[in-house]
Amino acid sequence: MRRFDSVRFEDVSYRYGRRHTALDHVSFRLGLGMTVLLGPNGAGKSTLIGILSTLLTPGSGTVSYGRIVNPKASAMETVRSSIGYLPQNFEAIEWSSVRRNVEYAAWAHAVPGRSCAQAAETAMRDMGLTSQADTRARELSGGMRQRLGLACAIAHRPSLLILDEPTVGIDPMQRMQVREMIHRYARRSMVIMSTHMVEELHGSASHVLVLNEGGLVFDGDLASFAAIGNTGATIDRIDREEGLRESELESSYIALMHSPAQKQESQ
Numbered sequence: 715m716r717r718f719d720s721v722r723f724e725d726v727s728y729r730y731g732r733r734h735t736a737l738d739h740v741s742f743r744l745g746l747g748m749t750v751l752l753g754p755n756g757a758g759k760s761t762l763i764g765i766l767s768t769l770l771t772p773g774s775g776t777v778s779y780g781r782i783v784n785p786k787a788s789a790m791e792t793v794r795s796s797i798g799y800l801p802q803n804f805e806a807i808e809w810s811s812v813r814r815n816v817e818y819a820a821w822a823h824a825v826p827g828r829s830c831a832q833a834a835e836t837a838m839r840d841m842g843l844t845s846q847a848d849t850r851a852r853e854l855s856g857g858m859r860q861r862l863g864l865a866c867a868i869a870h871r872p873s874l875l876i877l878d879e880p881t882v883g884i885d886p887m888q889r890m891q892v893r894e895m896i897h898r899y900a901r902r903s904m905v906i907m908s909t910h911m912v913e914e915l916h917g918s919a920s921h922v923l924v925l926n927e928g929g930l931v932f933d934g935d936l937a938s939f940a941a942i943g944n945t946g947a948t949i950d951r952i953d954r955e956e957g958l959r960e961s962e963l964e965s966s967y968i969a970l971m972h973s974p975a976q977k978q979e980s981q
Contacts, residue, residue, distance in 0.1 A: 718780025857888025
């Protein structure tokens, strides 16, 4: 499988019809690690995720996956085989086992047939599903079902893992465990997680993107994001045992929601 180690949006715009601009000249770069994409409902997050996952084609601008720019035809298949995508509403094969679901996901992403079983075993182990391997998908709890979705998304070891609101609707303990699994995967791959919850930044994001009304209003690291709020926090002033206080992050987010969208220089 051909891999890529960066993704770049350059001046990307997207419109629904003539009047509604969902993305307006958005530019950024993704690299190794965890990127959290923040923004309220209607900010353009779903459209950005749709373009990033190749489900939508940008109206203008360029999207580059490594050296592949605005992929088409055979290049599109190459890119898609290196992307893992977990939508907000994950649909499993309900009557089939966890193992079979993950094996099928590996096969669907071009893992050779003889290697699908091992790929599934590795993904299930990474997501803490080994003991549930023979359980039917329809019998899983909400948290375990989300782990199944993650296992299916990483079974082919993608270069880029795209997650759309992956912790919505599960209890706090499961949410914490799912976050930790995502963070582990981000140590060796690119991960972008779309969310409207500021709390998802805690202990996770090396890179933060904030969208509002179709425009990118922030592109930077977590310390820079925290410094926008009234506290003026910087990484040197943060107690590393406590981490960033949620009030600091919320203040920064609120301040950005009241600032005009502007083009930001990609990192």
